[in-house]
Amino acid sequence: xxxxxxxxxxxxxxxxxxxxxxxxxxxxxxxxxxxxxxxxxxxxxxxxxxxxxxxxxxxxxxxxxxxxxxxxxxxxxxxxxxxxxxxxxxxxxxxxxxxxxxxxxxxxxxxxxxxxxxxxxxxxxxxxxxxxxxxxxxxxxxxxxxxxxxxxxxxxxxxxxxxxxxxxxxxxxxxxxxxxxxxxxxxxxxxxxxxxxxxxxxxxxxxxxxxxxxxxxxxxxxxxxxxx
Amino acid sequence: xxxxxxxxxxxxxxxxxxxxxxxxxxxxxxxxxxxxxxxxxxxxxxxxxxxxxxxxxxxxxxxxxxxxxxxxxxxxxxxxxxxxxxxxxxxxxxxxxxxxxxxxxxxxxxxxxxxxxxxxxxxxxxxxxxxxxxxxxxxxxxxxxxxxxxxxxxxxxxxxxxxxxxxxxxxxxxxxxxxxxxxxxxxxxxxxxxxxxxxxxxxxxxxxxxxxxxxxxxxxxxxxxxxx
Numbered sequence: 001x002x003x004x005x006x007x008x009x010x011x012x013x014x015x016x017x018x019x020x021x022x023x024x025x026x027x028x029x030x031x032x033x034x035x036x037x038x039x040x041x042x043x044x045x046x047x048x049x050x051x052x053x054x055x056x057x058x059x060x061x062x063x064x065x066x067x068x069x070x071x072x073x074x075x076x077x078x079x080x081x082x083x084x085x086x087x088x089x090x091x092x093x094x095x096x097x098x099x100x101x102x103x104x105x106x107x108x109x110x111x112x113x114x115x116x117x118x119x120x121x122x123x124x125x126x127x128x129x130x131x132x133x134x135x136x137x138x139x140x141x142x143x144x145x146x147x148x149x150x151x152x153x154x155x156x157x158x159x160x161x162x163x164x165x166x167x168x169x170x171x172x173x174x175x176x177x178x179x180x181x182x183x184x185x186x187x188x189x190x191x192x193x194x195x196x197x198x199x200x201x202x203x204x205x206x207x208x209x210x211x212x213x214x215x216x217x218x219x220x221x222x223x224x225x226x227x228x
Numbered sequence: 229x230x231x232x233x234x235x236x237x238x239x240x241x242x243x244x245x246x247x248x249x250x251x252x253x254x255x256x257x258x259x260x261x262x263x264x265x266x267x268x269x270x271x272x273x274x275x276x277x278x279x280x281x282x283x284x285x286x287x288x289x290x291x292x293x294x295x296x297x298x299x300x301x302x303x304x305x306x307x308x309x310x311x312x313x314x315x316x317x318x319x320x321x322x323x324x325x326x327x328x329x330x331x332x333x334x335x336x337x338x339x340x341x342x343x344x345x346x347x348x349x350x351x352x353x354x355x356x357x358x359x360x361x362x363x364x365x366x367x368x369x370x371x372x373x374x375x376x377x378x379x380x381x382x383x384x385x386x387x388x389x390x391x392x393x394x395x396x397x398x399x400x401x402x403x404x405x406x407x408x409x410x411x412x413x414x415x416x417x418x419x420x421x422x423x424x425x426x427x428x429x430x431x432x433x434x435x436x437x438x439x440x441x442x443x444x445x446x447x448x449x450x451x452x453x454x455x456x
Contacts, residue, residue: 053410053413054413054423054426054427055423082427084423084424084427085334085424085427085428085431087326087330087332087333087334087428088427088428088431091323091326091327091431092431094322094323095319095322095323098315098319099319102315104315105315106313106315123405124406173441173445177351177440177441177444177445178351178352178444180444180445180447181447182281182447185281185282185445195282195283195312196312196313198282199282199310199312199313199316199442199446200313200315200316202441202442202445202446203313203316203319203320203442205441206437206438206439206441206442206445207438209434209437209438209441210434210435210437210438211434212405213401213405213430213433213434213437214427214430214431214434216405216406216408217401217405217408217413217430217434218427218430219409219410
């Protein structure tokens, strides 16, 4: 019952493991991915700019609003990659900053960063995971080791009841959204979450399913400083 | 090598088929979902309000900005469900309306609605699929039958080369983001997409992976008018 994906890519990525998704309800959601082929040129995955698979515009060709966004984000690869469509860059940064810096946030930053890290790690967005591991570290008093342990595998880190519930929800809603039930939301209430906090948690997990996909599809290379 | 999901829900939904996801790289991403149990009360999936699994606030308790949003969207269930966190409702509607009504959009509305329908159908978000099938119908001159056929299975509908490429990308980026390669983006260029259009397409697919997850997790019941 397994079929080859119609437009099978020649290669996936240098670190892509073989992955199999099988489902009983549709042949069309059955995929077999190819084995890694490291003999292909790196541009096959990295794109011609070495930063993104899409064109990186000259900054001088960009609207001043977009140039300002790039400067505010220190010229990081992701913001330069997004700038090929200035409307996307503006929408994305506006939503993200509202979600992460809004003083009306319902969840503490620490909990939002745990969601960011666990969701990004579940989707295997390396750039997003590295970036938010730094964010999580800042939100927990600079404990980079703990942040890296949560990114590596949150099951092996002692989390409090709320953090544990958020990390589990992040994995479940990312991998199999339709397994979430009313009982799961009840369990969140039982560990102290208000309904508006539950929605913010769900929104944040869903947001990273958005930003992870853009970053992965564009093949944006993580900047050096994420790893230093 | 299959393990039961730690916090296995008692039931999934009335229409959830059994689904199996297997992966070679981590036991933790292996899930077996339970069979449907229709003997449980409908509140188990629908939540106490009959509209969402989260509390629906009294409109009189909401900020005027949120009441205005609800009125602009005809009091539909989704906007009432989102209103439990007014910040989420504001952020969501702002991004969505910018993506779908912005005069600077790179792709025609028809192509964005095809992405909305195929992505939502792939994630099996019934409300999102019904809502955007109506949107797609409007964007193609009111051809509701064609819109419904695309929602049912786009492979069985004659699409033009660009539409076909967008529908395929929507499925792939939704189900297996890391299978997208530089070659896939090259193929989009070969059927005439500019790089800024490719980013808008990827953004739109990713956006529906966001909104589908919120809608599914909240168990928002589709309004009657979607089906009339």
